[in-house]
Amino acid sequence: QKEVEQDPGPLSVPEGAIVSLNCTYSNSAFQYFMWYRQYSRKGPELLMYTYSSGNKEDGRFTAQVDKSSKYISLFIRDSQPSDSATYLCAASNSGYALNFGKGTSLLVTP
Amino acid sequence: GAVVSQHPSRVICKSGTSVKIECRSLDFQATTMFWYRQFPKQSLMLMATSNEGSKATYEQGVEKDKFLINHASLTLSTLTVTSAHPEDSSFYICSAPSGTGDTQYFGPGTRLTVL
Numbered sequence: 001q002k003e004v005e006q007d008p009g010p011l012s013v014p015e016g017a018i019v020s021l022n023c024t025y026s027n028s029a030f031q032y033f034m035w036y037r038q039y040s041r042k043g044p045e046l047l048m049y050t051y052s053s054g055n056k057e058d059g060r061f062t063a064q065v066d067k068s069s070k071y072i073s074l075f076i077r078d079s080q081p082s083d084s085a086t087y088l089c090a091a092s093n094s095g096y097a098l099n100f101g102k103g104t105s106l107l108v109t110p
Numbered sequence: 111g112a113v114v115s116q117h118p119s120r121v122i123c124k125s126g127t128s129v130k131i132e133c134r135s136l137d138f139q140a141t142t143m144f145w146y147r148q149f150p151k152q153s154l155m156l157m158a159t160s161n162e163g164s165k166a167t168y169e170q171g172v173e174k175d176k177f178l179i180n181h182a183s184l185t186l187s188t189l190t191v192t193s194a195h196p197e198d199s200s201f202y203i204c205s206a207p208s209g210t211g212d213t214q215y216f217g218p219g220t221r222l223t224v225l
Contacts, residue, residue, distance in 0.1 A: 008151075032212050032213065034213055034214075036216070041201070041219070041221065042218055042219060043114075043116070043203050043216040043217050043218040043219040044154070044203070044216045045216070046213060046214075046215060046216075049212070049213045051212065088153065088154070094211065094212070096142065096144075096159075096207060096211070096214075097156070098144075098156070098214060100153045100154050101153060102152070102153045103153050
């Protein structure tokens with residue numbers, strides 16, 4: 001079993017929809033949680049970073065971590081076609097050894 | 111955020127040749143950098159940890175004699191794929207930890223195609 005599980009999708013939503021992306025993890029020692037966005041043939045871009053449990057909001061993006069259930073979420077409000085990409089969750093007990101999910105492919109249709 | 115660059119962005123080579131990929135931290139120093147490989151529609155897989163001034167640490171199953179890593183300075187790490195074969199064709203991405211060490215910034219990746 002991978003330490004971080006993520007449904008690869010694809011997920012298709014209409015423009016303006018609220019998108020919910022989720023991951024689960026198995027290692028209770030993980031303290032650092034990240035969401036990366038990766039466009040085709042590009043390197044991952046750090047979107048959100050959260051330490052321990054809680055919520056973090058940045059514009060249209062909200063990251064949530066529930067350590068009791070080992071659940072990581074990313075919400076995208078008012079989704080745009082430019083949000084179409086693969087979203088990777090990652091978890092770590094430091095910033096060094098990142099454990100990635102498989103990535104969820106998101107398509108936002110106009 | 112911090113900027114990490116990679117060069118080249120794309121390389122095509124013949125089977126049996128060696129290819130060098132550079133990873134640079136542009137506005138910060140990185141004593142540690144990471145090299146990942148990503149196959150189509152797959153997640154990133156950590157290959158090795160590059161340490162400035164010492165030997166790289168390789169993940170299980172990664173051949174250290176095939177994937178040579180040199181971390182020559184606090185801003186540069188290189189990955190050399192020696193005697194490349196078609197199965198080495200992949201997307202190679204490097205990263206460097208943030209100043210606080212609690213997350214990583216990734217380079218734009220290098221697409222290697224071995225004919």
